[in-house]
Structures are given as C-alpha cells and as structure tokens.
Amino acid sequence: xxxxxxxxxxxxxxxxxxxxxxxxxxxxxxxxxxxxxxxxxxxxxxxxxxxxxxxxxxxxxxxxxxxxxxxxxxxxxxxxxxxxxxxxxxxxxxxxxxxxxxxxxxxxxxxxxxxxxxxxxxxxxxxxxxxxxxxxxxxxxxxxxxxxxxxxxxxxxxxxxxxxxxxxxxxxxxxxxxxxxxxxxxxxxxxxxxxxxxxxxxxxxxxxxxxxxxxxxxxxxxxxxxxxxxxxxxxxxxxxxxxxxxxxxxxxxxxxxxxxxxxxxxxxxxxxxxxxxxxxxxxxxxxxxxxxx
Amino acid sequence: xxxxxxxxxxxxxxxxxxxxxxxxxxxxxxxxxxxxxxxxxxxxxxxxxxxxxxxxxxxxxxxxxxxxxxxxxxxxxxxxxxxxxxxxxxxxxxxxxxxxxxxxxxxxxxxxxxxxxxxxxxxxxxxxxxxxxxxxxxxxxxxxxxxxxxxxxxxxxxxxxxxxxxxxxxxxxxxxxxxxxxxxxxxxxxxxxxxxxxxxxxxxxxxxxxxxxxxxxxxxxxxxxxxxxxxxxxxxxxxxxxxxxxxxxxxxxxxxxxxxxxxxxxxxxxxxxxxxxxxxxxxxxxxxxxxxx
Numbered sequence: 001x002x003x004x005x006x007x008x009x010x011x012x013x014x015x016x017x018x019x020x021x022x023x024x025x026x027x028x029x030x031x032x033x034x035x036x037x038x039x040x041x042x043x044x045x046x047x048x049x050x051x052x053x054x055x056x057x058x059x060x061x062x063x064x065x066x067x068x069x070x071x072x073x074x075x076x077x078x079x080x081x082x083x084x085x086x087x088x089x090x091x092x093x094x095x096x097x098x099x100x101x102x103x104x105x106x107x108x109x110x111x112x113x114x115x116x117x118x119x120x121x122x123x124x125x126x127x128x129x130x131x132x133x134x135x136x137x138x139x140x141x142x143x144x145x146x147x148x149x150x151x152x153x154x155x156x157x158x159x160x161x162x163x164x165x166x167x168x169x170x171x172x173x174x175x176x177x178x179x180x181x182x183x184x185x186x187x188x189x190x191x192x193x194x195x196x197x198x199x200x201x202x203x204x205x206x207x208x209x210x211x212x213x214x215x216x217x218x219x220x221x222x223x224x225x226x227x228x229x230x231x232x233x234x235x236x237x238x239x240x241x242x243x244x245x246x247x248x249x250x251x252x253x254x255x256x257x258x259x260x261x262x263x264x265x266x267x268x269x270x271x272x273x274x275x276x277x278x279x280x281x282x283x284x285x286x287x288x289x290x291x292x293x
Numbered sequence: 294x295x296x297x298x299x300x301x302x303x304x305x306x307x308x309x310x311x312x313x314x315x316x317x318x319x320x321x322x323x324x325x326x327x328x329x330x331x332x333x334x335x336x337x338x339x340x341x342x343x344x345x346x347x348x349x350x351x352x353x354x355x356x357x358x359x360x361x362x363x364x365x366x367x368x369x370x371x372x373x374x375x376x377x378x379x380x381x382x383x384x385x386x387x388x389x390x391x392x393x394x395x396x397x398x399x400x401x402x403x404x405x406x407x408x409x410x411x412x413x414x415x416x417x418x419x420x421x422x423x424x425x426x427x428x429x430x431x432x433x434x435x436x437x438x439x440x441x442x443x444x445x446x447x448x449x450x451x452x453x454x455x456x457x458x459x460x461x462x463x464x465x466x467x468x469x470x471x472x473x474x475x476x477x478x479x480x481x482x483x484x485x486x487x488x489x490x491x492x493x494x495x496x497x498x499x500x501x502x503x504x505x506x507x508x509x510x511x512x513x514x515x516x517x518x519x520x521x522x523x524x525x526x527x528x529x530x531x532x533x534x535x536x537x538x539x540x541x542x543x544x545x546x547x548x549x550x551x552x553x554x555x556x557x558x559x560x561x562x563x564x565x566x567x568x569x570x571x572x573x574x575x576x577x578x579x580x581x582x583x584x585x586x
Contacts, residue, residue, distance in 0.1 A: 030419070151443055162451055
C-alpha cells in the first residue's frame, strides 16, 4: 500500500449526503448489514491507461445483484460520479487501476429480516493503482481443485465470500494461484474467475446458471471465440476430465486471461500455456485497447 | 431502541487495546474482512434475570467457529470480561438481556487470501435488553419452508447469513415468523433456530452434520428428552412428511422452545401447540432457571 493519501467515497447513516474521505477515515457502523449479515453486493472494475473497460456492463450487473437481493438502491449516476472523482483524487487519470464498489442494506439494529424502508443503503467506493501480474499471464499459473461449498446463488455478486476466502487460502498454501471449484463432480468456476477448458480445439465453460457469476471477461472470451471462429460449448467439465484437457485457462477482471498449466500438481496438456489460450490473450489485449477508450 | 446511551466493546486496528464506547461511536473499517468477505463468526448469548445461560458452552462453540475458519483468536477471557463490563455499563444486572459477539479476521487491503499473521482480528461485543415474545411461545407461530441454498458449512456460526436474511424476510412477508430450510428434500433447520418434529410420541430432529448448527438450546432439548424419557431420533424429516407430524417446534437462544402450528398455511396436528411441546417448554423453563444462576 502506498503511503500517499488514498481517498474513498462513503454514503451511509452517518454520512447521508456522501463524502470523499481519506480511506483510513472512513467509518462503517458495526450494525451495518454488510458487517453482520454479508447483506450487500460489490463490483470490481478496471481501467486501462485511465479508460474504463466495460463500465456500463459492470454497473448493469451491479444493479442486477442489488435487485436480486432487493436492496433498494438504483442511483447508478451517483456511483459513476464517485468513481470518476476518486480516479482524479487518487491521481489515476492514466495507467491501470481497479475500482471497488460495495452497497449494503444499511444500518439497523440486528435482526435477520430487512430493516424498515426508511433505512438507506450504505455505499462505499475505493480506487487504487493496479499492477498486472504479467508473469502469470505469460508463464501460466498452478491451480488446485476445491469442493464448491458456496451457496446456491453464485450468480449474485454478493459479499458473502467466506468459501472463496477459504479455498483461495488453501490454493496459496499449496503454491497455487487459484482454486477451481467442483460441484457435483463438475468444474463451476474459480474463487474470483471463470474457468475454461480446451479440448480438440473447442473451448468449454460452465453454462450461465445460479452456480457461477456471469463474468464480464467471460462474455468477452465468448465474443472473441465467436469472432475468430473458435467453437465454444457451454457445458460441464467433469473433474475427472481435467487430465484429458489440452488447455485450461481462467478469466476475470483483474486476471484477464491467464493460462492454468497445472492442477493439483499435475500438468495440463504440455504443461505450458496452450496455443489457443495464447491466441485468445493476444485477441483480448486488442479487444481491451479498443474497448477501453 | 432505547435513547439511553448504549455501550459496546471494540478491539480493532484503530483501537488495538480495546475500548468501551457508546455504540454509535464504534467504527469499523471498510477494509474489515467482516465487511468485505463475511470473514468472521458470532455468538448470541442470553441472560435470565442477570445470569448467564450456558456461557461456557457458547464460548466453546465460538472458539470452535474461530478455529474452523483459522481465525487466530483465542482470548476468551477478554471476551468474558467485555461481556460482564457491558452488562454493567448498559444497566443489565437484572432482567433479560442478549449479548452479541463477533470476531472477524481483521483489517487489510482487499484480497481473498488471509492477511499476514501480524493482522489482528477485530472483536466487537454489544449487549441489550431482551423482551421475550411470550405470545409466540404460548400460542405458537406460523412458518414457511424455504429452499436451503446456504453454503456447506452451516456448523460454523459465520456471519455469512445472506441466505438466512432472504428466507426470514420471505417468512415475514408471508405472515410467518420463521422459515424452515429444506435441503435435498429434508428439513435441516430454521434461519436462526433448530427444528424438531414430533410423531407418535417421538421427537425427531436433523442429526448434527455440516448442514446445521449444533444449537445449545438443541442440546438442552435432547437432554430434557433423555431426562423425561421422551424418545428421540436424530434423523431426517422429509418435507413431504410435514403434514403427518403431530407437533412441530423450533428452539434457539432467543426463541427458547416455540411451537410451530402452521407451515405454508397448513395446520400442524390440531393447529394448536402440542402436548409434548408444551411439556418441554415447562421443563425448559425449570432447566433455565436452574442453569442460569
């Protein structure tokens, strides 16, 4: 973390009009439903050289998550304005950055049911310099598999991420960079990425169901495959088929497209980033530079 | 909420030595892992006339939850001291109260994996007057069933309660007081209670697995059944058997033993609190008065 003052944005019970504050001065109430119930949603957005990648898509998905939880918040223009102001205040008008947004159901005395309608959601936004891990993209990463014990609404980008935390930690402790979740015998997704296999020239990824997040980078990958005539099948990859895959890669907002060259210590394909994965990385880079304008 | 000043206890990055503060002055960092990842655990403890009910059991379960998540906190004496001081400060030396404790993995810049070992957990404790809902205990409540879409480690009392929130809200909107979760066709538990059926004089409740919390009141119920020679079977209650139950009740720290007289609008048994349920309520009351000394 830089020692330079980092600004954040907060709109909450105690800051009802919304405030830009140094991040370490932002205060959340212990009775915030985000702190006591994981009752909130979030987004992570990238800029490339100061330009947003797929901002409207992220904000649309954010609204989808809010609506799915019936959190009464729809002031997307407020969020957009806060993001832009934070990029300026944090001196991120050029270069790469990530923006983190979170909205919770607000502050109320603890009780499971929703608080009264008069309770306003809490809005929090932060923005920081992002340094891509170029080595991972170039050389590929190791992954482990982990039992997908998450809840049944992984299509909602909620802050209830404890299962992701535990799986990711186990990955790190096993010298891996990602944990690939397996539910009912098939790969669902990673702890913060979507997962794609390649077999005989075909790209395979879990269909959009309640068990995965509809990733924005996932959409881009599917779009690029369509553009370049790469066949795609949105279907299940059984865990037992992992050794038969020619290539494996993960995709996400900060991960972009990253080859997975090893799972549970065993090499995938040649044990090096695959040809199709590398081609998609090149295509994605062009796509991003065109999209983030 | 009373307008009288309510004290709470906080030990965190910005209050490393621990502080008693008016509750509305307690500040949580937005980068607390409890706010961004549901990376924490909690307990709710009751006092009866100023005396704790099963305090050591609650603290033992709290430690179990912490250990299950590998949150590096074991200063139970600190928690005990904070609880006692809060009861005094909040003028709760007599009468009924609830104590809420929460410990999270602490404050660190957002990343799924655990923060460095130097990061200290956040400790938060509050205590408030509790007014039992005597009508519910006397007349029984209505419940609905809800698909149990929670994660696979419901034996850990984590703050990842979003599925509980959504189910409980649906119950309230349907004129019910509790939602009874059904997973794979069988009753698991309620949103904040354990569930017991009675059929032909036998008490039936879900066995202790990863799909339910090992409730302390649940233990008391089983203990009372053993004492009074009531047969118990820890087995599954299929959802389709609900209409065949003679009685149904829920049990929990604040709920105690409460009859369920209706599920999804249909009466259970006679549609009134059952005989065995009422006998257990009486026995539980005696048990509590003896235990909370």
